Amino acid sequence: MNTLMEVQNISKQYKTKKVLDNISFSIYGEEIVALVGKNGSGKSTLLKIIGGIIDSDSGAVTRHVQSLKIGYVPEITPSHVLFTPEEYLFHMGKISGIPRKPLQEKIDQLLEIFNMLEARSTRITHFSKGMKQKIMIMQAMLEETHLLILDEPLSGLDPRAQNELEKTLLSLKEKGYSILLTCHETKLLENLVDRILLIEGSQVKQLESFSEASNQNNQIVFEFPSHKSLDSVLSFIQINQMRTLNNGNQELTVTVKSRDTDKALLALLQHEASIKELMPLNSKKEQFHTHF
Amino acid sequence: MMSLLHYQFSNYIRTYKYLPPFFIFILCTVVNYAFVPNPILDSYSFTSTLLFLLMGWFTVTIFHAEDEGQKVITILHAKGQNVYFVTLYLICIVIGFCLSCVSVLYPIIIGAFGERPSLWHIILGFLAHFSLSILAIALSAIFTRELVKNRQNSWWGVLSILIISLAIASLKSVILQVKGLLWLLPPVHLSLEMMSSDDSINVIPAGFYWQFIWIFIYSILVIWLYFFILNRKKKM
Ligand SMILES: Nc1ncnc2c1ncn2[C@@H]1O[C@H](COP(=O)(O)OP(=O)(O)OP(=O)(O)O)[C@@H](O)[C@H]1O
Ligand SMILES: [Mg+2]
Numbered sequence: 001m002n003t004l005m006e007v008q009n010i011s012k013q014y015k016t017k018k019v020l021d022n023i024s025f026s027i028y029g030e031e032i033v034a035l036v037g038k039n040g041s042g043k044s045t046l047l048k049i050i051g052g053i054i055d056s057d058s059g060a061v062t063r064h065v066q067s068l069k070i071g072y073v074p075e076i077t078p079s080h081v082l083f084t085p086e087e088y089l090f091h092m093g094k095i096s097g098i099p100r101k102p103l104q105e106k107i108d109q110l111l112e113i114f115n116m117l118e119a120r121s122t123r124i125t126h127f128s129k130g131m132k133q134k135i136m137i138m139q140a141m142l143e144e145t146h147l148l149i150l151d152e153p154l155s156g157l158d159p160r161a162q163n164e165l166e167k168t169l170l171s172l173k174e175k176g177y178s179i180l181l182t183c184h185e186t187k188l189l190e191n192l193v194d195r196i197l198l199i200e201g202s203q204v205k206q207l208e209s210f211s212e213a214s215n216q217n218n219q220i221v222f223e224f225p226s227h228k229s230l231d232s233v234l235s236f237i238q239i240n241q242m243r244t245l246n247n248g249n250q251e252l253t254v255t256v257k258s259r260d261t262d263k264a265l266l267a268l269l270q271h272e273a274s275i276k277e278l279m280p281l282n283s284k285k286e287q288f289h290t291h292f
Numbered sequence: 293m294m295s296l297l298h299y300q301f302s303n304y305i306r307t308y309k310y311l312p313p314f315f316i317f318i319l320c321t322v323v324n325y326a327f328v329p330n331p332i333l334d335s336y337s338f339t340s341t342l343l344f345l346l347m348g349w350f351t352v353t354i355f356h357a358e359d360e361g362q363k364v365i366t367i368l369h370a371k372g373q374n375v376y377f378v379t380l381y382l383i384c385i386v387i388g389f390c391l392s393c394v395s396v397l398y399p400i401i402i403g404a405f406g407e408r409p410s411l412w413h414i415i416l417g418f419l420a421h422f423s424l425s426i427l428a429i430a431l432s433a434i435f436t437r438e439l440v441k442n443r444q445n446s447w448w449g450v451l452s453i454l455i456i457s458l459a460i461a462s463l464k465s466v467i468l469q470v471k472g473l474l475w476l477l478p479p480v481h482l483s484l485e486m487m488s489s490d491d492s493i494n495v496i497p498a499g500f501y502w503q504f505i506w507i508f509i510y511s512i513l514v515i516w517l518y519f520f521i522l523n524r525k526k527k528m
Contacts, residue, residue: 053364078362082306091302094295095369139365 002029003064004147004178005050010059012045019045021202022059027147032169032179034189036207037199043182044075044151046199050180051149068147071140075151075182077132081124085116085135088124093142103142110138113175114168130161134168141177148172150181166192218261221277222268224250233267236260255281296370297379300358304383309353313346317391325399329406336417337487339395340424341458343388344480347428348450351384355436356446374519377438381429381515388425395421412496420483423507428454430514431478438522453478461485479507 005027012020019042027033035043048054050061051072081088086107093103111117114134119127124135133153140148153169154162162185169179169192183189189196196207220237224230226248237260241253256264258280265275304310320342324335358366367373396417399405409417434440435449460467460474461481467474482503 051368053368072368074361074364076361078359078365080359081362082303091295091299092365092369095299095366096371097295136365139369142369 003027004029005064005068005070006062007046007050008060008062010046010049010056010061012042012049012054012056018202020049020056020199023199023202023204024059025197025204025206027178027180029146029178030173030176031194032173032181032192033195033197034193035180035182035197035199036184036189037182041199042202043199047072047149047151047180047182065146069143069145070147070149071137071143071145072149073133073136073140073151073153077129077136077156079125079132081132081135084121084123085111085138086120088135089138089142092139096143098142106142110141113171114138115164128161130157130165133157133161133165137168145177147178147180150179152182152184154183154185217255217257217281219253219255219277219279219281220261220264220268220275221251221253223274223276224252224268225272226250228271230271233264233271237264251276293375293379296366296375297382299366300379301383304354304357307353307357309357310350310387313349313353317342317346321395321398325402325404328404330399330404332405332407332409332413332491333416333487333489334491335399335405336396336413336420337484340417340420340483340487343391343395343421344424344428344458345454346391347384347388347425348432348454350387351429351432352436352446352450354384354387355380355433355438356443360437373522377519377522381433384429384433385426388429389422392418392421392425407491410494412494413491416486416496416500419504420487423504423511424480424483426511427457427478427480427507427514430511430518431457433518434514438525439518458484479503479510482507 003026006024007026008024010020010023011018023046035046037043045054049056051070053072053074083091089107089110090103093106094100098106111120114137116131116134116138119131124132127135137148137150137153154165157165169181173179198205198207219240223245226244237254237256239252239254243251245251254264261278265278268275321339324330324338363376367376370376396414400409400414431453432450435446435453437443437446440446440449457478457480460477461484464474464481467477486500486503
């Protein structure tokens with residue numbers, strides 16, 4: 001993976017309140033990174049520093065790609081935009097200094113990606129929150145961008161709008177964009193995000209994402225003749241519980257990684273074990289939810 | 293810069309917030325000249341004071357025309373906040389210029405004056421209107437949302453500074469007792485005094501030009517102060 005951008009030892013203090021303390025992490029190409037944390041933990045502050053809206057007190061944001069362009073979508077969605085999407089995007093593009101012709105092409109292309117072709121000439125004031133949010137993402141993409149910074153893009157949207165926006169974001173990732181977003185809804189992170197960074201006590205920690213199969217475990221309960229040996233499967237299972245049944249067989253409850261489950265089952269069956277129960281364990285997810 | 297200007301202007305037009313001050317301006321101008329004949333400089337003196345107050349109204353609505361969240365985005369596209377606020381000032385100045393022209397030319401066109409105004413009357417009238425417009429813009433902008441967070445305070449601030457500036461004209465004898473103070477206060481009184489000259493003047497005294505120049509310099513200093521405070525507050 002190629003590194004797009006590196007955040008190095010960033011600190012930020014508002015008056016006497018230290019919000020960010022010596023934070024460092026990197027963003028890679030074609031990935032979606034979520035920044036999570038409690039209200040007031042400094043998520044927006046960090047995004048503003050990366051987006052160049054405010055300055056940090058110390059530290060640097062190093063761009064590893066030549067002329068890396070960052071598109072920034074603020075936390076507060078403007079509600080009184082008195083233009084249609086087409087007019088609005090055209091104005092914003094012109095202000096950025098994009099010539100008329102490529103700008104018009106870009107706008108058409110964006111309207112299509114975001115599925116907004118029908119609404120192109122309705123005033124934004126009349127839009128739903130989800131549509132406004134899309135327009136805000138589109139304006140950030142007018143110039144050739146590599147990294148999109150979205151501050152709570154999904155908040156305030158109903159599940160359907162969230163779903164749709166999520167799909168759009170995934171399609172952007174496929175098109176080669178990287179996305180750094182903040183989010184409070186953990187459910188959404190599951191399907192969308194490659195990596196999760198947690199801000200806590202002005203520090204950043206990387207959480208392992210539960211979306212990766214390797215982090216998920218399954219629980220298997222099986223019956224097993226006591227005279228047989230389990231050695232060949234023991235390498236990838238972890239025994240939680242073992243008891244002897246009346247018929248002399250053993251009943252075992254074991255934990256196995258998702259990716260090893262098929263292998264374990266096959267080995268167990270070959271050793272004349274009888275499977276009673278198989279169910280997914282989401283311990284990581286349970287741990288994860290305690291962060292909110 | 294041109295596209296930013298175009299955007300800001302279209303946005304302002306769509307807010308319709310210019311309508312109340314604009315109608316008051318039209319109404320007062322028409323009513324003021326409803327009866328003929330009128331004295332020239334006296335009438336100009338009145339309409340320039342009116343324009344001074346209304347330009348405060350225009351300035352606040354122009355500076356507050358864009359959605360606050362959108363402002364951040366627009367500044368990002370414009371790649372700098374100074375150019376953003378310069379365009380707002382330019383829009384104010386253009387409006388001030390147009391209304392100054394209307395104020396000066398309307399009575400001439402409908403023939404509302406007792407005698408034919410000379411070129412000197414027209415130049416003096418225009419300078420009085422335009423200089424007071426610029427002064428009102430400069431003073432009012434200080435109270436807009438970048439420097440004064442509370443909307444209520446913006447309006448009270450603008451109203452008080454404009455009225456105080458006008459009141460200085462009549463309190464001049466008191467203020468003169470503190471040496472140098474008069475130079476610090478907004479020089480509205482200069483224009484009002486010049487406009488109280490007799491209509492029979494047939495040449496503009498050189499001192500008048502200097503007084504107008506001082507009004508413009510004073511406005512420029514106040515606008516500079518705005519940018520100075522703005523850039524110090526920036527990037528908090
Ligand atoms: N301009 C400012 N001046 C002073 N303090 C500020 C300023 N902006 C933010 N703060 C403080 O910095 C802290 C972090 O704010 P920030 O907006 O980054 O939090 P957040 O994680 O985005 O919260 P939320 O989840 O509510 O969006 C907060 O305690 C806030 O009060
Ligand atoms: Mg925030």
